[in-house]
Amino acid sequence: MARGYLLLLLFFSNLSLASELVIATTLSPEATAHIIEQWQQQPQAINIRTLNRTSSSLERLLNNPLGENIDLVLSSSPMLLQRLQDSQKLSYFENKVENSRCLVPESIRATTVAVAISGYGILVNNTRLQEKGLPPPKTWEDLGDARYQGMILMSSPSRSDTTHLMIESLLEQRGWQQGWSSLLQLSGNLATISSRSFGVANKINTGLGGAGPIIDNYANVLLNNPHLGFNYFPTSRAAPMFIAITQGSLHQREAGRFIDFLLSPAGQRALSDSDSGKYPVYPLSPDNPMYHQQSLLLEHPSLDYPLTIQRQKLVQLLFDTAITFRLTQLQDAWKALYHAEQRLKRPLPEIRALLTAVPITAQQASDPVYLNQLEQQPDFRESQLMAWQQFFQQQQRLVIKQLEILK
Known part of the structure; x- marks a missing residue:
């Protein structure tokens, strides 16, 4: 039974x-x-x-x-x-x-x-931007423009594979060093780093941010809101x-x-x-x-998919070490730089170079041996993370020192 x-x-x-x-x-x-x-x-x-x-x-x-x-x-x-x-x-x-x-x-x-x-592009809250007298940003360069301080939102590649692919596209199209330079300059304008890529869209929709890079389908489902707009990156694939x-x-x-x-x-x-x-x-x-x-x-x-897949861990770790965990520090440093440039009425490329440098070369970023060590060997990974942190701390000290000299 x-x-x-x-x-x-x-x-x-x-x-x-x-x-x-x-x-x-x-x-x-x-x-x-x-x-x-x-x-x-x-x-x-x-x-x-x-x-x-x-x-x-x-x-x-x-x-x-x-x-x-x-x-x-x-x-x-x-x-x-x-x-x-x-x-x-x-x-x-x-x-x-x-x-x-x-x-x-x-x-x-x-x-x-x-x-x-x-495709990838920039979702904008036109109403929020108009309140500040700002045009909608349409390129990665625009997102790093000093006028957008505190207005930009994005996610981290360690939290969003969509964001990871968007960043990889930037790195491949501009080259490793120039791509990271664009990201680090953009970081000075970030209001926050969202835990999910569709969280970026939701926050911009509610006016918590003015603009942010996202995938189109997260934007398109919101475009019945007349306050929002979306523009594809010119080189979006x-x-x-x-x-x-x-x-x-x-x-x-x-x-x-x-x-x-x-x-x-x-x-x-x-x-x-x-x-x-x-x-x-x-x-x-x-x-x-x-x-x-x-x-x-x-x-x-x-995308170069084999390379993208192989260096996923590197891009995730480097983004969080360079940007996510240093966000407040970066916001303050870029703000101080912009004030100094405005006061002196000239650009300060030597300080910008310090703020946009990364401790990994393009050769390392495509070296299978290095990438495999970073992925598979915890001790090696920890030693690299420590070295990166020290690199960025030293860069920050040099930035502060040079800005003080200019006062």
Whole structure:
């Protein structure tokens, strides 16, 4: 009797499990709500429940043998999907859609599908900026302009893979040293560093900041607010959104059907309309209002994904050491510099050079041996972090000394 009751319980439990797909995603709930709503209108569609997490939290979730069953991973982070594939957490998926396949880093094409693309730019609160008499910033240089002190928001690459990819794009396009110089100058204008990239959009939406670099779909879902505006970076490249089926999914077939839907005309429309804010992987016709921007995104070469994945730890650690943990110090230093330049009526390039230097060379940043040591050897990593901290402390002392001489 007890055995029969147990079998019956198991039967209904499996029925319940089959009634939904669970998607673990790094996207915000707002970014996925419309896609899921459109899926639910399809014949024989089963319910979808999302678990919205950071990349690190999502990874821990999938590595927990006692955690709930997850069927799909949806993320714009190739680094996350690479780590999940390397640890055998993803199932093989044959993607026959060439427009999608070519957008996926070669190392994860066996498991991962690109279902949409986005671009990077600057979300602005026009009302807040107009109160200060400021034009909307449109480039990385603009974000570092002294006029925007205390007005800029962004996230950290250690908290947001979307921010990491945006920073990597800047570093690749401008070069390692010049890219970090732009970031360190921008840091003097930061009001705060948000814990999530979509938190940047939410704070700008509520007027807690004037502008910030973000991915377009976080901006587009807010643009019904007349106070907001969004401009793509002139050199923004296509940032794919990826999906993959987990190895542990109990509903592989249904998960595959969901991916097929996303690549279908109906799914591509759901991903690219105003409620989702992305672009389809298929080229749009020239008469489509989204055609021009989609073409601009696709004409720029893709990221150097092998390098991006390999040096993820370096970029995360260096950003937090150089900026996140020194934010108040940097705000004060840049403010003092701007006051000195204004008083002397001339630029002070020697002090700017001190504030924008980093302790890692471009050669180290692409050296596989160095990057592997930083990733795999805790003692080496700790010694590097200590050396970086000492470097920035020395730079700060030199800045203060030179500013005092100028008084």
